[in-house]
Amino acid sequence: MSSDALNPVWAVVSSYRPGSGLADVVSSVMAQVTGVVVVDDGSGPVADMALDNAETLGAVVLRLSKNSGIAAALNHGVEHAIASGARAFVTLDQDSELPSGFVDALLALHASISRSELLPGPVVPEIFAGVRQAGPDPSSGLLVARNAIQSGMLISRDVLDAVGRFREDFFIDLVDTEFELRCAAAGYVTYAAPGLSLGHQLGTRYSVGGPLGVALRSHAVTLSSPLRYYYRARNRVRLEKMYGSRYRWRLTRDGFVERVHFLLAFLIAKPHRPMWGVLRAGLRSGRRDGAGRAPDEVEMLAARVTWNARQI
Numbered sequence: 001m002s003s004d005a006l007n008p009v010w011a012v013v014s015s016y017r018p019g020s021g022l023a024d025v026v027s028s029v030m031a032q033v034t035g036v037v038v039v040d041d042g043s044g045p046v047a048d049m050a051l052d053n054a055e056t057l058g059a060v061v062l063r064l065s066k067n068s069g070i071a072a073a074l075n076h077g078v079e080h081a082i083a084s085g086a087r088a089f090v091t092l093d094q095d096s097e098l099p100s101g102f103v104d105a106l107l108a109l110h111a112s113i114s115r116s117e118l119l120p121g122p123v124v125p126e127i128f129a130g131v132r133q134a135g136p137d138p139s140s141g142l143l144v145a146r147n148a149i150q151s152g153m154l155i156s157r158d159v160l161d162a163v164g165r166f167r168e169d170f171f172i173d174l175v176d177t178e179f180e181l182r183c184a185a186a187g188y189v190t191y192a193a194p195g196l197s198l199g200h201q202l203g204t205r206y207s208v209g210g211p212l213g214v215a216l217r218s219h220a221v222t223l224s225s226p227l228r229y230y231y232r233a234r235n236r237v238r239l240e241k242m243y244g245s246r247y248r249w250r251l252t253r254d255g256f257v258e259r260v261h262f263l264l265a266f267l268i269a270k271p272h273r274p275m276w277g278v279l280r281a282g283l284r285s286g287r288r289d290g291a292g293r294a295p296d297e298v299e300m301l302a303a304r305v306t307w308n309a310r311q312i
Helices: 021-030 045-056 070-083 102-114 157-163 175-185 210-216 228-243 248-268 272-287 296-303
Strands: 009-015 035-040 060-063 088-092 120-128 134-136 143-145 153-156 189-198 204-207 220-223
Touching: 009 021, 009 045, 009 070, 009 102, 021 035, 021 045, 021 088, 035 045, 035 070, 045 060, 060 070, 070 088, 070 175, 088 102, 088 157, 102 120, 102 153, 102 189, 120 143, 120 175, 153 157, 157 175, 175 189, 175 228, 220 248, 228 248, 228 272, 228 296, 248 272, 272 296
Parallel strands: 009 035, 009 088, 035 060, 120 189
Antiparallel strands: 088 153, 120 153, 134 143, 143 189, 204 220
16 A cells, blocks of 8 residues: 555644644644644634634644543544545644655555554654653564554554544543543554654652652652643553553553652642642542533633743
């Protein structure tokens, strides 16, 4: 199968209260794909200037009336692209600016794998935000991704038709990991293009002082917004329930690392009590198969939390 088999390719960009950088994202991908659709996830009038600029550059802009989560935004964009004839999609965040030749590199790897007896699922860059998200597979000699970020991910329409769309009940966080695991369970492996890199900022870096900083040695940690920890905790539990029997070791390892990070976030939070309430609500909701947007009371708890650290 040649790369032409996946054409036309569309870029699907999710946005929420985007800044001027959205235009750079659209510009970076416009020449690499057939079309670009930006789906704004209920930002309201504050996003009008950025979205109008994206339209001026040639992107189709869909404005959702309410904040429905990144999975819903991506699904809306995918459906528009399908209606426009797309055979494949590159999903992007609003601040993921693509280097030249990025999409062609993903297509070339997909075509190469398709000519073998292997079944390619999503194809991603080897390096995302300076971090390797893939390792060598001894049986194939290819790079297989684990916990790949959806921004910069090439997905064929055939794969989406086989496994379904992104899970909107996850809302945000681990949406991409759930999709990757669902693909793997159906036999579609997520491969990475060697040497291909996509720059991005994962959360915000903070410098931690005092005894905690000494314990961390590097004195620096990357944190999400306090509210995101509700979704991270909830969806982590849900992933373990959904795929734990099939991918027990992987999810046990990942769950341990994430819970250590939750503890770290709790220790850095100020005050501690509302942060504990956010985490506890997320874990409890996960055990009860909670879905969708966080309850209002959780949002109010998260709004009381700040990080007792200096942003760097």
